[in-house]
Amino acid sequence: PVGGIALEVCARSGLLRSAIVSQDRRRKGVGTSLVQSIIARAHELGLVDLYLLTEGASEFFATAGFETIDR
Numbered sequence: 001p002v003g004g005i006a007l008e009v010c011a012r013s014g015l016l017r018s019a020i021v022s023q024d025r026r027r028k029g030v031g032t033s034l035v036q037s038i039i040a041r042a043h044e045l046g047l048v049d050l051y052l053l054t055e056g057a058s059e060f061f062a063t064a065g066f067e068t069i070d071r
Helices: 030-044 058-062
Strands: 001-011 013-021 050-051
Touching: 001 050, 013 030
Parallel strands: 013 050
Antiparallel strands: 001 013
């Protein structure tokens, strides 16, 4: 596998979990594709909100439209 991502659903909200891309495939669009696919799936499921927790990838997720909020 070159990467993976998961979506945890709770009512009408989702939590993006376990986004990972193998070291040799980073900066080649794999992560972006994974995030776009999980956002599309969240829309298909009718989720209203989509959250994630990150300590080191804030800039990456900001390019996908995520915003920093207080916990």
